[in-house]
Each structure stands twice: as C-alpha cells, then as structure tokens.
Amino acid sequence: MSLSALVKTKLTSLLARKLAVRPARLAGHRPVASITFDDFPKNAWTLGGPVLARRGVRGTYYTAGGFCGRTENGAAFYDEDDLRQVAAAGHEIACHGFGHQPTPTLTTEELTQDAERNREFLRPFLGGDAPVSYAFPHGRVSPRTKRFYAPRFASVRGVHQAINAGRVDLAQLNTISLETRLWDKVRIETAIQRTLHENGWLILHTHDVSDSPSPYGSTPEMLDWALGRVAAARVPVMPVCDALPVALGL
Ligand SMILES: [Zn+2]
Numbered sequence: 001m002s003l004s005a006l007v008k009t010k011l012t013s014l015l016a017r018k019l020a021v022r023p024a025r026l027a028g029h030r031p032v033a034s035i036t037f038d039d040f041p042k043n044a045w046t047l048g049g050p051v052l053a054r055r056g057v058r059g060t061y062y063t064a065g066g067f068c069g070r071t072e073n074g075a076a077f078y079d080e081d082d083l084r085q086v087a088a089a090g091h092e093i094a095c096h097g098f099g100h101q102p103t104p105t106l107t108t109e110e111l112t113q114d115a116e117r118n119r120e121f122l123r124p125f126l127g128g129d130a131p132v133s134y135a136f137p138h139g140r141v142s143p144r145t146k147r148f149y150a151p152r153f154a155s156v157r158g159v160h161q162a163i164n165a166g167r168v169d170l171a172q173l174n175t176i177s178l179e180t181r182l183w184d185k186v187r188i189e190t191a192i193q194r195t196l197h198e199n200g201w202l203i204l205h206t207h208d209v210s211d212s213p214s215p216y217g218s219t220p221e222m223l224d225w226a227l228g229r230v231a232a233a234r235v236p237v238m239p240v241c242d243a244l245p246v247a248l249g250l
Helices: 003-017 042-046 048-055 080-087 108-126 141-152 185-198 220-232 238-247
Strands: 024-025 031-037 060-063 092-095 133-135 155-161 165-169 173-177 201-208
Touching: 003 141, 003 155, 003 185, 031 165, 031 185, 031 220, 031 238, 042 048, 042 165, 048 220, 060 108, 060 133, 060 173, 080 092, 092 108, 092 238, 133 238, 141 155, 155 201, 155 238, 165 173, 173 185, 185 201, 201 220, 201 238
Parallel strands: 031 060, 031 201, 060 092, 092 133, 133 155, 155 173, 173 201
Antiparallel strands: 024 165
16 A cells, blocks of 8 residues: 555544444443454464463454465464364454455445455354454544444454543444553553443454564563453453443443
C-alpha cells in the first residue's frame, strides 16, 4: 500500500471510531479480561501457549487464513497442526480476515469473499462451526467496514488503546497492547485497576512471543508479567467469545 493510502486509512479509522455501529452498555457487574494474539505467529502458540497454560488461562487467537504455513520476513506463522493444538487446548480460534488487508481498501464484494474464505478455512478447526469473534487487520476500519462486520460476528475488536467500560461499540472494541513498541507497565497496571473499579472488560493483545520479539510482539516474561498483574487483581481471564456475555451481564 502507498504511503498516502496508509495515511488515508489511518484517518478514516480515527473518524470511524467515533461512529458507534453496535453500541452497547456493559453490565458493570464484574470485571473480566481477555488475552488475544493477532495473525498469528507460530511462537504465539509454541511460546505464548505455555505461558497461558502456566497461568491457567485460555486465550483468543485471531487467525488470518492467508498466513497459514507461511514465513514472511523471517517470521514463521502458525500451520494447520498448530491450529488443531490451539483448539484442543481450549483456546478460541477467531477471525482476522483471510488476506489480512486493511478493510477500508477492499470493496464490499471483496470483503464478502475474504470473510467467506476465512470462515471456510477455519471451520474444520472449529468443529464445523463459524468463528464468532473478529479483529480488524492493522486495526484499520471505516464506517462501511464496521457495518459490514458488525452483524457477522458476536464482537469485533480494533486496536484503540483503552479498556472497555460503560458504553462500548461491539463493532470496534478497545484493547491494551502488550507489544514491545508500546510497552508501558504503568499504563497496563492502570488499565487493570480501571477494569477492576469500573467492572469493565480488559482485552490485551500482542503478536509474536519470543525472547527477541518483533516491535509488535512480546517476550514470554512480558506476557507472564501482564497476566500475573491481572491475576493479582483477581480479574478472571476468558476467551473473547466467553468474556462477551459476562461483560454484557447475560
Ligand atoms: Zn493482524
């Protein structure tokens, strides 16, 4: 994508965030948290999975079918065997589009084809079901693409840095990054405390997990530290699909 197109989709995304496509009010009865991995790099499972297992929590893997079995810029992505293991361990396999394109750059027909392709790719790993949670690739959205995904998934996550509390948009849920490039222990701890006090929904996200992570990834220690702080606050961690009804008080 050209620089001007990137800037344009970023601006569109910022404006689109103001437009609540599926407004909802969280119940505020009790706090809940989710840990999510986008794309997803192979080591999000092979190194991230054991951290989650030690903490006794299940996560959400937002999966882009187009990355299956591929290595790009030296980074290996999950393969079908990983997906089977992720599912067998009880984690949620969620949708991140097939081609991982910024959605505002696709026509509605292309969005339909991409959504269908990823749904069919993921179905065998979901016992024949369709994925119920979606995250926007690159966090890029437009009012049109928010309206496209809102009725197709139980929840849709963006990349805006905040917890979810009070009035939220289920077509663009907020998240707190655990990525190296944005790593800030104070911000994460503050988000956990706000989640606790507002009975909100904290969704954490990262990509790769390794001792030498990309700017978009985390070390196992960073992941473990964040989950440890959530545990210390006694906020339960659940996959996005399970946290949603808790957050809504259903
Ligand atoms: Zn992504």
